[in-house]
Amino acid sequence: MKTKVLQQILRDASLDAEGNVLLKKTLDDIEEILIDTRNCIPDERYLAVGHHMAEVIKRAQRGEVLAKIDQDTEDQIEGSYKEKSRNILTSLKSLGDTTTSSSEIILLAIHLQCASNGF
Structure with a gap:
């Protein structure tokens, strides 16, 4: 991720x-995952993910x-991304179960x- x-x-x-x-560690983990799937992630996507993780x-x-997300929305997400997300969030376990x-x-x-698909 660019220093800026x-x-x-x-x-x-x-x-x-x-x-x-x-946050820095989590963003490093996310970047490592995204680099494996796509070579060029736009700064805007990194900003969105970074603000989300903050x-x-x-x-x-x-x-x-957070409130429960609708099952229809959840069903639209590929299982591999749910697993990657779970692994990243597990690294924040020291903050609690939330x-x-x-x-x-x-x-x-x-x-x-979205980042992996170029959005």
Whole structure:
């Protein structure tokens, strides 16, 4: 990920020091997954994923859980992206169980699938 994009995400996120470390590690993990599937990820996609992950961390720190996502939406996401999402979010387990809720998994999987398909 370009340094400029990462700096913008970290600046916009307004996380504490621990949150910044977790966000950076998570974004590195996501980039590694996306590089395997597509060589050129637009900065806008990285910004979207980065801001999303910052919100995941903030929700976890506050103990908030997202509402359940509609099954029809969930069914449209490929299983491999759900699994990749689950693996990434498991790395945030230190923040609590909220990071591994089905809704968090699906929302991140949507980002991963869109990026892999060039959107």
